Amino acid sequence: MTRDAAIWKDRSRRPLTITEQARRAQLVRVTTDLVARHGYAGTSLARIAEAAGLSKAAVLYHFPSKDAVVQAAYATVIEALIADVGAAVEQAGGAAAVEAYVRSLVAHLRTHPEHARMIIEAVTEETGISDGPDAPSRRQSVADLIEAARSAGDYREDTDADLLAIVVNGAIDAIVAEQLARPGFDGGRAADELIGILDRAYRRRPGPDAG
Incomplete structure (x- = not known):
């Protein structure tokens, strides 16, 4: 040593x-x-x-x-992001929790573009950080929200939670990338549009005999 x-x-x-x-x-x-x-x-x-x-x-x-301080900066940024998004999700349930996840994540990275850039640089460069947009933990956390929404009766029974989590995260990544590239881009409106798509495609609709 x-x-x-x-x-x-x-x-x-x-x-x-x-x-x-x-x-x-x-x-x-x-x-x-x-x-x-x-x-x-x-x-x-x-x-x-x-x-x-x-x-x-x-x-x-x-x-x-240098990598040690970058790793510490990345951890701090992720901690702030998780706290912000987690607080929003905890106040909701079912499909509303999925919607809170989408809105709060996009809003946090719109308000803190330096966090978005820090995350992108940290996971795409050789910084010693093994995390990334395709990390199983990220997909699983969203899949769990989707599965809870399905179990609550908000989403259709045939909803594939794991597959939909990949789609949702991919759409969010695209929205965040557009926010960074084009300052005038309305990320909040894009988040609402994504939520609308989820609602139209996956929401369980009452049957004709529903009371």
């Missing part, structure tokens, strides 16, 4: 001080902004240090490498 690795292993075993937590949070914010504006390739440790008003050595005190 190298000396630097030994130092990092020892440091990771103790709680961070308040000052260290604040500095790491600053570096995460700076890195998110830089990656969003310049891409992963255009973001270096020296650039992160300059933007934070620190020396490169000071950055390396908190993170052992």
